[in-house]
Amino acid sequence: MTQQTLNVDLGDRSYPIFVGKDLFLSSMLAPYIRGNQVLIVSNSTVAPLYMDALRAALPDIQIDEVILPDGEEYKNLTYLNAVYDELLTKKHNRTTTLIALGGGVVGDMTGYAAASYQRGVNFIQVPTTLLSQVDSSVGGKTGVNHPLGKNMIGAFHQPQVVLASVDALETLPDRELSAGLAEVVKYGFIYDEAFLCWLEENMADLVARDSGKLSQAIYRSCEIKAEVVAQDEREGGIRAILNLGHTFGHAIEANQGYGNWLHGEAVAAGTMMAADLSCRLGWLTRDDVKRVESVLLAANLPVRPPQDMSAADFIELMSVDKKVLDGQLRLVLLKGLGEAVVTEEFSADLLQETLTADSYC
Amino acid sequence: MTQQTLNVDLGDRSYPIFVGKDLFLSSMLAPYIRGNQVLIVSNSTVAPLYMDALRAALPDIQIDEVILPDGEEYKNLTYLNAVYDELLTKKHNRTTTLIALGGGVVGDMTGYAAASYQRGVNFIQVPTTLLSQVDSSVGGKTGVNHPLGKNMIGAFHQPQVVLASVDALETLPDRELSAGLAEVVKYGFIYDEAFLCWLEENMADLVARDSGKLSQAIYRSCEIKAEVVAQDEREGGIRAILNLGHTFGHAIEANQGYGNWLHGEAVAAGTMMAADLSCRLGWLTRDDVKRVESVLLAANLPVRPPQDMSAADFIELMSVDKKVLDGQLRLVLLKGLGEAVVTEEFSADLLQETLTADSYC
Numbered sequence: 001m002t003q004q005t006l007n008v009d010l011g012d013r014s015y016p017i018f019v020g021k022d023l024f025l026s027s028m029l030a031p032y033i034r035g036n037q038v039l040i041v042s043n044s045t046v047a048p049l050y051m052d053a054l055r056a057a058l059p060d061i062q063i064d065e066v067i068l069p070d071g072e073e074y075k076n077l078t079y080l081n082a083v084y085d086e087l088l089t090k091k092h093n094r095t096t097t098l099i100a101l102g103g104g105v106v107g108d109m110t111g112y113a114a115a116s117y118q119r120g121v122n123f124i125q126v127p128t129t130l131l132s133q134v135d136s137s138v139g140g141k142t143g144v145n146h147p148l149g150k151n152m153i154g155a156f157h158q159p160q161v162v163l164a165s166v167d168a169l170e171t172l173p174d175r176e177l178s179a180g181l182a183e184v185v186k187y188g189f190i191y192d193e194a195f196l197c198w199l200e201e202n203m204a205d206l207v208a209r210d211s212g213k214l215s216q217a218i219y220r221s222c223e224i225k226a227e228v229v230a231q232d233e234r235e236g237g238i239r240a241i242l243n244l245g246h247t248f249g250h251a252i253e254a255n256q257g258y259g260n261w262l263h264g265e266a267v268a269a270g271t272m273m274a275a276d277l278s279c280r281l282g283w284l285t286r287d288d289v290k291r292v293e294s295v296l297l298a299a300n301l302p303v304r305p306p307q308d309m310s311a312a313d314f315i316e317l318m319s320v321d322k323k324v325l326d327g328q329l330r331l332v333l334l335k336g337l338g339e340a341v342v343t344e345e346f347s348a349d350l351l352q353e354t355l356t357a358d359s360y361c
Numbered sequence: 362m363t364q365q366t367l368n369v370d371l372g373d374r375s376y377p378i379f380v381g382k383d384l385f386l387s388s389m390l391a392p393y394i395r396g397n398q399v400l401i402v403s404n405s406t407v408a409p410l411y412m413d414a415l416r417a418a419l420p421d422i423q424i425d426e427v428i429l430p431d432g433e434e435y436k437n438l439t440y441l442n443a444v445y446d447e448l449l450t451k452k453h454n455r456t457t458t459l460i461a462l463g464g465g466v467v468g469d470m471t472g473y474a475a476a477s478y479q480r481g482v483n484f485i486q487v488p489t490t491l492l493s494q495v496d497s498s499v500g501g502k503t504g505v506n507h508p509l510g511k512n513m514i515g516a517f518h519q520p521q522v523v524l525a526s527v528d529a530l531e532t533l534p535d536r537e538l539s540a541g542l543a544e545v546v547k548y549g550f551i552y553d554e555a556f557l558c559w560l561e562e563n564m565a566d567l568v569a570r571d572s573g574k575l576s577q578a579i580y581r582s583c584e585i586k587a588e589v590v591a592q593d594e595r596e597g598g599i600r601a602i603l604n605l606g607h608t609f610g611h612a613i614e615a616n617q618g619y620g621n622w623l624h625g626e627a628v629a630a631g632t633m634m635a636a637d638l639s640c641r642l643g644w645l646t647r648d649d650v651k652r653v654e655s656v657l658l659a660a661n662l663p664v665r666p667p668q669d670m671s672a673a674d675f676i677e678l679m680s681v682d683k684k685v686l687d688g689q690l691r692l693v694l695l696k697g698l699g700e701a702v703v704t705e706e707f708s709a710d711l712l713q714e715t716l717t718a719d720s721y722c
Contacts, residue, residue, distance in 0.1 A: 077438060088509035091680070116477070119504060119515045143480060148449035154480045155516060319452070 004219050008138055008226045010158060017137050017162040017226075019219045021211060024053040024165065032160040034122055035095025036061040041083055041110040042101040043070040046128050049171055054101055054126060064090045068106065072259045075105045075145050077153070083113040097122040097160070103129035103176075104136050104263065108151070111142030115157035125159045128168040130180025130214070131264050134187075134221035137162045139229045139242075150250055164218055166211045174300070179264025181206060181299035182245075184217050186271065187224040189292065190241045193338030195220055196295070203298040241340035244332040245271030248305070251317035255309050261302075268301035277354040278334040279361035281346060288337050289360055311355035365580050369499055369587045374519040378498050378587075380580045382572060384526040385414040393521040395483055396456025397422040402444055402471040403462040404431040407489050410532055415462055415487060425451045429467065433620045436466045436506050438514070444474040458483040458521070464490035464537075465497050465624065469512070472503030476518035484520045489529040491541025491575070492625050495548075495582035498523040500590045500603075511611055525579055527572045535661070540625025542567060542660035543606075545578050547632065548585040550653065551602045554699030556581055557656070564659040602701035605693040606632030609666070612678035616670050622663075629662035638715040639695040640722035642707060649698050650721055672716035 003020035100110035114123035143154020188196030248270030364381035461471035504515020549557030609631030
């Protein structure tokens with residue numbers, strides 16, 4: 001097996017995800033380019049590694065580039081404007097295709113540039129981190145951060161195709177591989193206990209970058225996300241379960257400064273907090289919480305929030321989170337391993353216990 | 362008759378437009394507000410005139426305001442960011458409703474802020490200029506300008522409801538009333554010769570601000586636009602006929618500096634150029650061109666492009682226009698009065714004749 005194809009079923013916005021090795025081939029990309037202009041957006045870390053291979057896989061048309069500095073702190077309106085500048089300076093028209101070559105930051109910004117340039121142009125994702133392969137590949141969420149909140153400006157915009165190449169993971173730093181695994185195990189926690197068992201058994205191989213097993217994990221993660229998103233494209237309901245650990249996690253990222261804790265690391269610690277609160281509600285057993293902790297530890301992820309963050313810090317930062325509806329904090333919690341709910345059915349006291357606990361439930 | 366209702370039929374994005382007098386009533390707005398937060402965006406000219414009346418028509422919920430400076434030159438990412446700042450500082454959540462109180466600039470920016478804030482929130486239009494009542498009320502186009510092009514950043518985002526109050530036109534400067542009439546007569550030119558005849562007969566009353574006749578003109582204009590948009594929501598085809606005069610017009614606005622020529626004035630001169638080229642193609646008679654010119658003159662509109670603009674200026678500026686597909690310039694031209702086509706079937710020589718003509722065909 002060098003490649004698997006997953007079709008994301010969204011009616012007239014359906015598209016394929018290719019997962020596997022040796023994907024930087026012309027036959028993979030050319031069929032998805034409509035006009036005769038392409039803008040590749042990448043960052044200063046990824047471009048030197050994969051830009052040449054990507055360009056070689058494109059037809060002989062106008063190809064322009066924007067290379068952003070690498071980091072979440074550049075995912076903002078200022079750098080988004082650099083993309084618009086290039087598009088307009090090089091006279092890209094409505095049939096242009098934007099290609100995101102990089103991780104989640106590049107994908108989110110490029111997707112949002114594609115959503116908003118001339119009110120919407122085509123978009124291809126070439127995610128080069130595990131996190132972006134299992135998260136941004138499906139769902140169409142695009143956007144940038146605002147100084148007062150993460151992902152506060154954005155749009156839903158689906159790509160024409162996604163190339164999730166495991167070859168690109170060979171150059172990924174260990175810490176980022178682990179951050180990606182936080183989202184992979186999340187799919188097990190919220191939706192599929194069998195997948196969780198498979199991850200528990202194969203975590204050592206995944207950490208060792210076994211490309212076959214990574215492909216399997218990416219494929220199943222995208223498949224689960226696609227099933228959830230297909231039921232709720234605009235995030236009115238069930239889709240919110242994908243945010244397990246994210247409300248706590250966003251608070252951690254905002255408090256620590258974006259980039260100091262990687263997104264996946266913050267989500268891992270947040271997932272532990274969600275598991276802890278679920279246990280205090282009587283929904284998870286202590287053994288369940290131990291399993292959550294063990295698999296996160298096996299993926300080399302943090303399982304405790306930052307020591308310098310108080311309960312008051314969490315409450316303040318979580319109140320601006322998008323999951324707050326009409327002032328009422330909703331959280332994604334676990335009814336069991338493999339089953340998540342979005343709920344406000346927890347007392348402030350129990351939440352306070354989770355936020356101040358010295359050890360888990 | 363104090364009020365007529367037009368339903369814009371876009372499936373699950375359908376919404377009503379109320380046209381008439383005395384629309385600033387709670388019964389008109391309250392049913393369309395979902396959450397308990399509202400942000401009103403207006404400008405420094407309109408807010409002193411109508412903000413109090415609008416606030417009085419809203420339920421007793423959190424109401425915040427952003428007052429922008431008045432003018433097309435502020436329709437940019439910087440002022441858009443001022444709207445995001447207010448939304449985030451005041452902790453508006455996903456159920457908030459943005460209300461645009463003003464003309465096209467306020468409507469376009471507020472609509473785009475609503476499209477992009479937290480990936481999309483509710484939006485209500487209260488257009489206070491004739492141009493915005495007959496143009497921005499229907500179609501869902503939102504966006505901001507970029508230094509290198511008008512409306513280059515934006516989204517399609519439909520409002521929950523539009524209140525087109527003719528009362529608000531009492532305070533509109535004469536020049537802006539005329540600019541709005543340029544878009545009204547456009548609907549006759551492209552779609553409905555009978556409406557064009559009605560406008561020819563009633564132009565003096567419209568210029569004199571007869572509120573009954575203005576209501577009729579607004580209603581029929583929105584109705585025509587809604588019929589066209591319903592056939593082509595995302596502007597793949599027929600919808601482009603709404604841009605009669607706009608490719609030439611945008612070039613005039615860009616060349617003269619936004620705001621020096623009002624949008625409607627530039628469209629009027631552009632419409633004459635489109636009529637002239639249509640005549641040179643043998644599609645319009647010279648009498649048809651005279652009728653176009655007469656009704657525009659009766660509305661106190663310019664019928665010639667700026668004297669200091671050369672043919673080369675037009676060609677350069679039109680090549681970046683959104684109507685250019687794959688490098689080929691497409692124009693909206695008239696096959697007859699009441700019938701428009703989007704076409705590239707004109708020779709460069711004929712276009713050059715139109716751009717350099719001392720008098721019309």
